[in-house]
Amino acid sequence: MNKIFNFFRNMRWKLFLSYFILVLFNISLLGFLFYLFTMGHFMSTRESYLETASDYFVKFVTANMENDGQLIGTSKFFLRQNWEKMDYELIVYDRSNLIIADSRSLDEQMGIFSMNSKGDEKILSVLKTGRPLCWKIKKDSSNFIYYACPIFFETKIIGAVKIGMTTDDFNALFDIFKDYFLITFILSLIAALGLAFIFVRNIMKPVMKIRDIASEISQGKFESRVNYDAMDELGDLSRTINKMAEDLNKLEETRNLFLANISHELKTPLTIIKGFALTMEGDPEIREDQKHFLETINKEADRLTRLVNELLELSRLKTKKTVMKIAPFDVKEIIEDVVFNMQTKADKFNCTISCSCPDKLPLVPIDPDKIHEVFINLIDNAIKYSQGHKEKPEVKVFVETTEKELVVKVSDNGPGIPQADLDLIFEKFFRSGSRSQKIEGVGLGLSIVKEIVNAHNGKIYAESTEGQGCTFVVKLPLQQPKK
Secondary structure (H helix, E strand, O other): OHHHHHHHHOHHHHHHHHHHHHHHHHHHHHHHHHHHHHHHHHHHHHHHHHHHHHHHHHHHHHHOOOOHHHHHHHHHHHHHHHHHHOOOEEEEEEOOOEEEEEHHHOOOOOOOOOOOOEOOHHHHHHHHHOOOEEEEEEEOOEEEEEEEEEEEEOOEEEEEEEEEEEOHHHHHHHHHHHHHHHHHHHHHHHHHHHHHHHHHHHHHHHHHHHHHHHHHHHOOOOOOOOOOOOOOHHHHHHHHHHHHHHHHHHHHHHHHHHHHHHHHHHHHHHHHHHHHHHHHHOOOOOOHHHHHHHHHHHHHHHHHHHHHHHHHHHHHHHOOOOOOOOEEEOHHHHHHHHHHHHHHHHHHOOOEEEEEOOOOOOOEEEOHHHHHHHHHHHHHHHHHHHOOOOOOOEEEEEEEEOOOEEEEEEEEOOOOOOHHHOOOOOOOOOOOHHHHOOOOOOOOHHHHHHHHHHHOOOEEEEEEOOOOOEEEEEEEEOOOOOO
16 A cells, blocks of 8 residues: 555656546547537437428418318328428327328328327427427437427417437447547547656656755765756756755865864874873872873873874865775675674673675775775674673674675664664764763764765665664675676
């Protein structure tokens, strides 16, 4: 159900379905209106024809009558004179609603008419009201249209005439029309689908490009630009995003320069502070309480030095001043070395480290020292954040390869990371609340790791369910064979 819901949330399919439904509605509406117009025009034409024929009959019989008792004779005379030319049924009724002449029962040779049959309620209504009627009826699997009007002699109604004809010829024609309309409808629908697809694709192509570039900018790739210069709303949006990216890039460069400068400036005073503290600590006349203070100064100076060094490294990575010594290398050697070196720290926290790695891995173009730093950082974090959260803290390293990438996963069974923090943990100085309690650090390690991975054209991200541990996934592109 969620997949279906997400499918219909997709803007591409919203546009496509809107365009398709609009075309479908228009084609259906045109077909319906054409049917109504054609059917109405045909019926009004037939009705006019029957009305004209009725008027002609009434005028003929009344003109040849000297009294109202001659209706039967003049009606039969009319039928004999016009029977061969008539393409309709003609039935004459007297004032008592009895049939006195009927073209359907006319024998061309003998001239015999069926008589004395009763008319229906519609004829009775015409005789009573003196107003004509028109109606449609189906009988013997055929469709008919009838028109009936009163016959006046002087001012009295002396009878009525009913004229009818079949509409089967039109129905047959309309059946052919329906077949052609169905074919036209299907072809139009196919054309509409094709045009809708092209229309939506042309609209969504720049939209998807803008979305991808915006996503890159949100990940800190401020050099990304949207290459869409059309003079429309999307072009305006593209230029706005490019201007925003340019401003963010300038801001990031200024910030990195500031961090680099202030970190560099801090190194000298920190070195002096540490030097004086060490000198004073070695004085044999110093008191124990003073020695404790100096040890604290030394410890904090070391911590600040590490912070300054991390800031300098991050700044160099951000500004691409760090020279990567890229060469094909076996990552398995690095991972095994890191796991071995981190075993002592893992034992300190009663944490086990397991590594699942294929015997033979393809070579990966990397800077071995920098990638070593990446896995040192990730495994060190995994060990620290596993402590105290499970009866048996455990860190797992899993390595696999795909067609184009080497994938390394580092998992812990610690408290996990809230979903809201997953996109923020690689930001400078950010520390997730559920993982930072009682854990030393300033939140620069993962930022450095991400910059190193990005410098290798790789990807890094975290997967976590809060309370069930966390997994960091590193993907590095493989060495592509030369063509």
